[in-house]
Amino acid sequence: MSAGLRRVLREPLVHFIAFGALIYLAWGLWGQRGDDDAHHIVVDRAALLQYLQYQAKAFEPGTFGEQLDAMAPAERQQLIDNFVREEVLYREAKALGLERGDYVMRLRLVQKMGFLLESTTDEKPTDAELQKYLDENAELYSVAPSWTFTHVFLDSTERGDAAARREAERILVTLNKVHAGFNDAPRYSDRFAFLQNYVERTPDYIESQFGQDFMQALAKLPVGTGLWQGPLHSDTGWHLVLLTAHTAGRAPKVDEIRDRLVDDLKRDRAAARQDQAIRALIDQYQVQFVDIPGHPEK
Amino acid sequence: MKNKLLWVGLVAATASLAQAAGADDTHLYWGDTHLHTSYSIDAYSTGNYVIDPDTAFRYARGLPILDPVSREKMRIERPLDFLVVSDHAELLQLQIRLEEEDPDLMATPTGKRLAEMQKQNRNAVFGQVGQIIQGQGKEMLVDLDSDKVRGNAWRRQVKMADDNNVPGKFTAMIGWEWSSAPDWSNLHRVIITPADGATAGKFLPYSSYISNKPEDLWAFLDRTTRETGAQFVAIPHNSNMSGGKMFDRVDSEGRPITAEYARERIRWESVMEIAQSKGTSETDPALSPNDEFAGFELRNKLLPGTPTPAQPGMFARSALLEGLQFEQSLGVNPYKFGFVGGTDSHTGLSSQQEYDFKGKLTNQLVTANRPTSRGAFPIWELSAAGLAGVWATENTRQGIFDSFRRKEVYGTSGPRIALRVFGGFGFKEADAKAMDIAAIGYKGGVPMGGDLAKAPKGQAPSLLIHASRDELSGNLDRIQVIKGWVDAKGEQHEKVYDVVGSGKRKPDANGHLPEVGNTVDVKTATYTNTIGAAQLAGVWKDPDFDPKLRAFYYVRVLEIPTPRHSLYDAVALNIDPATTNAPLTIQERAWSSPIWYTP
Numbered sequence: 001m002s003a004g005l006r007r008v009l010r011e012p013l014v015h016f017i018a019f020g021a022l023i024y025l026a027w028g029l030w031g032q033r034g035d036d037d038a039h040h041i042v043v044d045r046a047a048l049l050q051y052l053q054y055q056a057k058a059f060e061p062g063t064f065g066e067q068l069d070a071m072a073p074a075e076r077q078q079l080i081d082n083f084v085r086e087e088v089l090y091r092e093a094k095a096l097g098l099e100r101g102d103y104v105m106r107l108r109l110v111q112k113m114g115f116l117l118e119s120t121t122d123e124k125p126t127d128a129e130l131q132k133y134l135d136e137n138a139e140l141y142s143v144a145p146s147w148t149f150t151h152v153f154l155d156s157t158e159r160g161d162a163a164a165r166r167e168a169e170r171i172l173v174t175l176n177k178v179h180a181g182f183n184d185a186p187r188y189s190d191r192f193a194f195l196q197n198y199v200e201r202t203p204d205y206i207e208s209q210f211g212q213d214f215m216q217a218l219a220k221l222p223v224g225t226g227l228w229q230g231p232l233h234s235d236t237g238w239h240l241v242l243l244t245a246h247t248a249g250r251a252p253k254v255d256e257i258r259d260r261l262v263d264d265l266k267r268d269r270a271a272a273r274q275d276q277a278i279r280a281l282i283d284q285y286q287v288q289f290v291d292i293p294g295h296p297e298k
Numbered sequence: 299m300k301n302k303l304l305w306v307g308l309v310a311a312t313a314s315l316a317q318a319a320g321a322d323d324t325h326l327y328w329g330d331t332h333l334h335t336s337y338s339i340d341a342y343s344t345g346n347y348v349i350d351p352d353t354a355f356r357y358a359r360g361l362p363i364l365d366p367v368s369r370e371k372m373r374i375e376r377p378l379d380f381l382v383v384s385d386h387a388e389l390l391q392l393q394i395r396l397e398e399e400d401p402d403l404m405a406t407p408t409g410k411r412l413a414e415m416q417k418q419n420r421n422a423v424f425g426q427v428g429q430i431i432q433g434q435g436k437e438m439l440v441d442l443d444s445d446k447v448r449g450n451a452w453r454r455q456v457k458m459a460d461d462n463n464v465p466g467k468f469t470a471m472i473g474w475e476w477s478s479a480p481d482w483s484n485l486h487r488v489i490i491t492p493a494d495g496a497t498a499g500k501f502l503p504y505s506s507y508i509s510n511k512p513e514d515l516w517a518f519l520d521r522t523t524r525e526t527g528a529q530f531v532a533i534p535h536n537s538n539m540s541g542g543k544m545f546d547r548v549d550s551e552g553r554p555i556t557a558e559y560a561r562e563r564i565r566w567e568s569v570m571e572i573a574q575s576k577g578t579s580e581t582d583p584a585l586s587p588n589d590e591f592a593g594f595e596l597r598n599k600l601l602p603g604t605p606t607p608a609q610p611g612m613f614a615r616s617a618l619l620e621g622l623q624f625e626q627s628l629g630v631n632p633y634k635f636g637f638v639g640g641t642d643s644h645t646g647l648s649s650q651q652e653y654d655f656k657g658k659l660t661n662q663l664v665t666a667n668r669p670t671s672r673g674a675f676p677i678w679e680l681s682a683a684g685l686a687g688v689w690a691t692e693n694t695r696q697g698i699f700d701s702f703r704r705k706e707v708y709g710t711s712g713p714r715i716a717l718r719v720f721g722g723f724g725f726k727e728a729d730a731k732a733m734d735i736a737a738i739g740y741k742g743g744v745p746m747g748g749d750l751a752k753a754p755k756g757q758a759p760s761l762l763i764h765a766s767r768d769e770l771s772g773n774l775d776r777i778q779v780i781k782g783w784v785d786a787k788g789e790q791h792e793k794v795y796d797v798v799g800s801g802k803r804k805p806d807a808n809g810h811l812p813e814v815g816n817t818v819d820v821k822t823a824t825y826t827n828t829i830g831a832a833q834l835a836g837v838w839k840d841p842d843f844d845p846k847l848r849a850f851y852y853v854r855v856l857e858i859p860t861p862r863h864s865l866y867d868a869v870a871l872n873i874d875p876a877t878t879n880a881p882l883t884i885q886e887r888a889w890s891s892p893i894w895y896t897p
Contacts (some may be wrong), residue, residue, distance in 0.1 A: 055399065075401070159829060186733045193766040193833035208769040234831045260362070
């Protein structure tokens with residue numbers, strides 16, 4: 001044998017091809033050919049529908065059924081040809097065991113199985129179901145508490161912190177003496193970086209503009225007394241506050257958030273159905289543990 | 299935290315900062331005029347398979363959507379007031395339609411071939427068609443780019459905008475991107491229209507396959523306006539990536555600009571994008587050596603990533619100067635534009651916060667993968683930017699659009715810095731202290747984007763300026779005015795003035811304030827607002843005014859240093875921040891549209 005030929009015979013690729021050829025030959029000699037199940041392909045509506053859905057990576061039998069029915073004869077023939085071609089190549093590859101040890105293939109199959117089990121439906125949840133779902137997930141949909149107030153701001157940056165506080169205390173007396181109203185604040189206030197009036201604002205919003213200390217102090221004030229209160233300290237100065245309304249956090253009514261609830265409920269149900277289907281499959285298997293701590297081997 | 303996010307959606311989005319200056323006619327609205335979805339061919343090829351325009355609008359409006367990677371619920375921290383989905387007109391929706399086996403595409407050999415290819419590899423189709431922009435493979439367009447295919451795609455696009463447009467609450471503006479890039483020089487424009495779907499359905503979005511010359515785009519806009527009544531503004535972006543061709547002295551044929559060219563250009567291009575994820579286009583230290591803040595988030599490269607030297611045609615400031623000169627010689631200023639910021643994000647998720655940057659491309663969404671982000675747009679080289687602030691009378695398509703027309707808009711590098719600027723001749727020092735700056739400003743002058751002319755004898759223009767910080771970002775460092783003018787000999791000049799800064803800092807002999815300091819802890823990616831100011835205001839009077847010379851003035855507001863997005867990533871990944879090869883901190887900023895003085 002020449003050195004060149006020896007080198008060629010050592011190439012893994014050559015081994016692979018030679019091995020493949022051997023298997024193929026063996027299959028040709030001993031494998032069954034003819035009208036058996038392995039060589040029988042059924043093209044029916046169900047097969048085409050499934051094929052179509054795999055192609056689209058979406059699984060809505062209704063829509064794709066319509067699409068299938070609307071196909072022109074040539075288009076349908078093309079679909080059938082593609083299906084048959086794919087099916088034949090798939091079976092041949094499988095017969096040769098090409099899928100074994102192919103992790104990409106494995107993941108792909110798992111993913112496809114997931115899609116299959118993910119079926120969505122056109123169900124319309126009833127009001128009672130929505131209410132129950134809302135109750136069960138109250139935290140997710142809670143409407144935040146809110147405060148409505150106006151404020152007179154004394155700017156520590158401009159006046160110095162102690163002077164701003166003194167001025168605030170002085171103005172507080174005036175405000176309550178003249179019964180200054182909700183819209184009078186600008187006449188007494190320094191210019192604040194953000195707003196003068198805060199109407200139905202949530203704590204995270206107020207906190208982002210005034211700071212945490214202010215928000216905590218505001219939450220402790222009595223509401224609707226008609227009196228100016230404070231001064232409260234913020235990140236930038238002192239504030240006199242006329243607090244007119246406070247709404248506690250609450251659970252919204254179904255009607256306020258109906259669309260969101262329906263979407264979320266349907267998505268949850270689809271996930272639950274998928275989970276259930278997968279668990280049913282798992283139940284059909286016996287899982288044997290080998291050398292896994294906490295799992296007896298039997 | 300989850301609860302907190304849900305609350306945010308139940309309160310009004312923004313617009314509230316507008317009232318900072320008191321009750322007035324215009325309110326401040328925040329938005330992004332530059333966002334791509336899975337319907338852009340390059341967005342799909344970089345992993346955006348699921349965030350379509352409808353989902354992009356829903357996210358911007360504050361509705362929960364599914365995270366494209368984890369499929370968990372996600373929600374924008376603060377909703378936007380308006381959004382333009384500006385998908386590339388070139389082969390709009392191609393891969394999505396191949397996925398759907400669109401009959402009009404599948405009836406063609408190219409469509410069938412690409413659909414087959416896509417089944418093997420979802421990202422492969424772009425490799426086939428991406429080169430068409432450069433003129434290769436143009437024969438494929440016969441199959442892929444028929445008017446029927448384009449019409450179907452465009453109708454779906456505008457319907458999704460119509461479905462999400464809620465007048466008074468959220469503006470879903472119709473638009474597209476014209477993606478011209480001769481020799482990889484970026485000449486891209488985003489085109490926006492206040493028209494509804496019915497009107498927009500009467501035309502097809504002009505693509506660079508038809509022509510890559512801006513003159514032809516303007517001719518299309520002119521023709522289409524006459525035929526359909528739709529109005530348009532074209533917004534150039536990434537002039538920093540144009541190799542100097544964006545704001546050139548010559549037209550597309552290399553001939554000197556004429557008055558007619560200048561008139562057409564400024565008729566359509568009233569606003570340019572000064573900051574976005576692929577870098578800023580304000581100026582460069584090489585062109586503005588006396589501007590100590592000029593070297594900001596620069597990215598002077600052609601589209602494939604080839605570095606280019608800084609040239610005047612790449613930057614807004616030099617273009618504004620050139621514009622004054624053209625006005626002198628031609629009688630028309632082709633570069634009399636205002637500024638906005640946009641994201642140019644291809645994820646369908648408008649994202650510009652340093653602390654929560656979702657990347658430009660979908661394959662950059664997962665932080666764990668970022669150390670290996672390569673190619674033309676490595677994540678840490680990109681900017682978490684930008685945003686458009688719009689002073690408008692109402693949040694409707696027409697209301698927002700009109701502000702773009704009159705340039706009462708401005709850009710930021712991401713944060714929601716509220717900025718009022720008025721120019722006039724009578725503003726007094728005390729006006730800066732007023733509770734209602736807008737009332738004084740509108741009465742005594744013109745807002746940003748406006749014109750001043752013929753100064754009263756002995757008087758110089760003054761600017762009345764007020765800025766408030768973003769409540770979720772850093773305090774403000776300083777307000778600056780940038781003036782540009784052309785002298786009697788025809789020479790260009792620019793000067794940066796510090797108007798007012800936080801604290802008790804004193805300006806040096808040149809009038810410059812010392813640095814504000816830095817509170818950023820690079821180990822934890824945190825900072826404190828113990829330096830800087832929550833708001834700054836001032837009246838600035840031009841100390842070097844010559845009533846015979848043309849000039850422009852624009853305002854720049856700087857934040858204190860805060861952590862850059864790459865530093866947040868480094869801390870999250872627990873790696874040495876130096877390995878990101880990016881600055882650790884960033885001084886975010888806002889740029890007002892200019893006010894012009896004409897003798």
